[in-house]
Amino acid sequence: MATLNLIQAINLAIDEQLGRNDKVVVYGEDVGVEGGVFRATQGLQKKYGKDRVFDAPIAESSIVGTAIGMAMNGMRPIVEIQFDGFVFPAYNQIVTQLARTRNKSRGNYTNPVVIRIPVGGGIKGLEHHSESLETYLGHIPGIKVVMPSTPYDAKGLLAAALESKDPVIFLEPKRIYRSGKQEVPEEHYTIEIGKAKVLKEGTDITVVGWGAQLREIQAAVKEVEAEGISVEVIDLRTINPIDTETIVESVKKTGRFLVVHEAMRTYGPGAELIAQVNEKAFLHLEAPATRLTGFDIVIPLARGEHHHMINKDQIVAEIKKIVAY
CATH class of the missing domain: 3.40.50.970 (Thiamin diphosphate (ThDP)-binding fold, Pyr/PP domains)
Known part of the structure; x- marks a missing residue:
């Protein structure tokens, strides 16, 4: 190693x-x-x-x-x-x-x-x-x-x-x-492309993200779980093809869904994931499937960039809102 x-x-x-x-x-x-x-x-x-x-x-x-x-x-x-x-x-x-x-x-x-x-x-x-x-x-x-x-x-x-x-x-x-x-591992190994990873199991809400956004999600989850909210965290890993099965099975268990991504909101990956959840797990939902995303703007330059990035506090607030719906 x-x-x-x-x-x-x-x-x-x-x-x-x-x-x-x-x-x-x-x-x-x-x-x-x-x-x-x-x-x-x-x-x-x-x-x-x-x-x-x-x-x-x-x-x-x-x-x-x-x-x-x-x-x-x-x-x-x-x-x-x-x-x-x-x-x-x-x-x-x-x-x-x-x-x-x-x-x-x-x-x-x-x-x-x-x-x-x-x-x-x-x-x-x-x-x-x-x-x-x-x-x-x-x-x-x-x-x-x-x-x-x-x-x-x-x-x-x-x-x-x-x-x-x-x-x-x-x-x-x-x-x-x-x-x-x-x-x-220093030796050769592969990870299947098209297979998401359940990073943490939970019962109250499914939260999906990828890339750098997982750091903010995991920090937020620590905070809300200290208050008694159980979160299932999924790393999508592959944008295309999407592992719909893993996400849908998770939502059927938790009844709630949040996708978090840095990319712009309109026509973003979150919209596709919500569509998949609505088509295949709608009757299991206890709250609207939700997305937390970047804004529909050109990415701001250095001094304004932080306003565009999704942070831990935003994710905490969104999780609490969905669970309390």
Whole structure:
């Protein structure tokens, strides 16, 4: 076992795949010599050479486009988009090519590309550096979208992504890259993509979140449980496909549902989760299924960013309101 933070776990997962498969290549802006702006690939170029870990031009469309060609010809590219808001130039390649290869070729070709993207706010970033991309990316058929909340999950989910036959977008909540450490097996393991995790069982309300938001949820749960409210906490882990079964079974037990996410409210993932709960567990509900989300605005810059982020006190208030309904 190694005691690692999230960014170290990601580095270990990539290192492991480079060592296991000589078809794996890693590239993106500054990922080679510098090891990436967050140092997720630090030391890998020195270990594996410039042919397998290298810097790319500042051209996100080309980064993803070349990865598509590589994957169709037997390679296993891992590409990094330096910041979340920089993915939009590559969106055309993702939607019109990457996601549709299996369908367009009638299953003759797949596109095993992994796109890593640091996402979310909380670091007082510049414009285009703090975006929540779940809605943009989770809506695309043919793409799996993953977001871990712990170092253990980050390594296991990234390993599964790197072994998937289909494209995976791996969203990394940058706010918690170095905010805590956890024991992580150094040997190879995978975590199933598309399977949520029940972090804590409870009887009064189900609360679902993912990524950095789990830290705020867990802090809120400690407070409300001290007052006698029993909370079941679920880490969604995968934005697409959604593990509806785990969520619905939990709501049937607790009778109440709250989803918490940093992404904007309108058309956000919370709306889809509430729709699933209403369709499949409506008669078990004792209060309206509820969402607590970011605002429908452009993510504020550094001095106003905290107004957009969902905090522990907001979650505590919402849980109490739903339980008292």
